[in-house]
Amino acid sequence: MAAIIDVRHVHKAFGGLKVIDDCSIRVEEGSITGLIGPNGAGKSTLFNIIAGALPLDSGQVLFDGEDITGLPANTLFHKGLLRTFQIAHEFSQLTALENLMMVPSSQAGESLFDAWFKPGLVRRQEDEVRRKALEVVDFIGLHQVRNELAGNLSGGQKKLLELGRTMMTDARVVLLDEIGAGVNRTLLGDLIGNIERLNRELGYTFLVIEHDMDMIARLCDPVIVLAQGSVMVEGSIDEIRNDPRVIEAYFGSSVA
Numbered sequence: 001m002a003a004i005i006d007v008r009h010v011h012k013a014f015g016g017l018k019v020i021d022d023c024s025i026r027v028e029e030g031s032i033t034g035l036i037g038p039n040g041a042g043k044s045t046l047f048n049i050i051a052g053a054l055p056l057d058s059g060q061v062l063f064d065g066e067d068i069t070g071l072p073a074n075t076l077f078h079k080g081l082l083r084t085f086q087i088a089h090e091f092s093q094l095t096a097l098e099n100l101m102m103v104p105s106s107q108a109g110e111s112l113f114d115a116w117f118k119p120g121l122v123r124r125q126e127d128e129v130r131r132k133a134l135e136v137v138d139f140i141g142l143h144q145v146r147n148e149l150a151g152n153l154s155g156g157q158k159k160l161l162e163l164g165r166t167m168m169t170d171a172r173v174v175l176l177d178e179i180g181a182g183v184n185r186t187l188l189g190d191l192i193g194n195i196e197r198l199n200r201e202l203g204y205t206f207l208v209i210e211h212d213m214d215m216i217a218r219l220c221d222p223v224i225v226l227a228q229g230s231v232m233v234e235g236s237i238d239e240i241r242n243d244p245r246v247i248e249a250y251f252g253s254s255v256a
C-alpha cells in the first residue's frame with residue numbers, strides 16, 4: 001500500500017527544547033495506525049505539524065504524494081486531512097443535526113450573490129446537506145438525539161458527533177487525539193465500531209494517539225512508538241508489546 005501520510009526528517013524545537021528530532025513516519029492508505037509513546041514524547045506536537053496547526057523547523061510532510069509542508073489547517077481540511085478530538089468542540093446552542101449541517105463551508109447559501117440570484121440552487125444545496133446530515137446521524141447512532149442541543153449530549157455522544165462531522169467533509173485521513181478519554185465503555189464501543197466502519201466502508205485512513213492500550217490493541221495495526229521526538233519502533237501491537245526498548249521506555253515514565 002502507498003503512504004498517504006509521509007513525514008520526512010521533521011525537526012521541531014520549542015526554545016532550546018528539541019521536541020521532534022529527525023522524525024520520519026509513513027501512514028499507509030487505508031490503515032488505522034496507532035501513535036503511542038511516553039508522556040512528552042512529542043505525539044501531539046507531531047499531530048499538530050501534520051495537520052498544519054504548527055510550523056516545523058525543518059523536514060517535509062507529504063499527503064498522498066503532495067508536499068503539504070507549511071500549508072495551513074484550513075487548506076488541509078479541504079483536501080481531506082483533518083485533526084479532531086483533542087476537545088469535542090461542538091456548537092452547544094445548535095442541535096446535533098445542525099452541528100453536522102454547519103460543516104461544509106462551500107455551500108452556495110454562504111454566498112450573498114447566490115442567495116439573491118440563485119435561491120433555487122441554495123435551497124437544493126441545503127436540502128442536500130440536510131439529507132447527508134441525516135445519513136450521518138444514522139451511521140453514528142445518534143438518530144434518537146439528532147434534535148437535542150449539542151451542549152446537552154454526553155461526552156461520548158459529543159465525540160461521536162465530532163466523528164460524524166468528519167463525514168460531512170468527505171475526509172480521507174483523520175488524526176484522532178485521545179478519543180477514548182472520558183468516554184464510558186458503552187459509547188467507547190460505539191466509537192470504536194464507527195471508526196472501524198469508516199475505515200472499512202468509506203476507506204478512511206486513521207492515525208490515532210491513544211493512552212488506552214486495549215483500545216490501541218483493538219483498533220490499530222501497525223503501531224508506531226515515539227520516544228523523545230523520534231520513532232523508537234514500529235510493528236504490530238504484539239511486536240511492540242514484547243520489545244524490550246518499549247518496555248524500558250515505559251517503565252521510566254507513566255504508561256501511555
Ligand SMILES: Nc1ncnc2c1ncn2[C@@H]1O[C@H](COP(=O)(O)OP(=O)(O)OP(=O)(O)O)[C@@H](O)[C@H]1O
Nearest residue numbers: 014017019037038039040041042043044045046256
Ligand atoms: N507550545 C509549546 N511550547 C513549549 N513546549 C511545548 C509546547 N508544546 C509542547 N511542548 C513540550 O514538548 C514536549 C512534547 O509535548 P507533546 O504534547 O507533543 O507530547 P505528547 O507525547 O503528546 O505527551 P502527552 O502524552 O503527555 O500528551 C513536552 O515536553 C511539552 O512540554
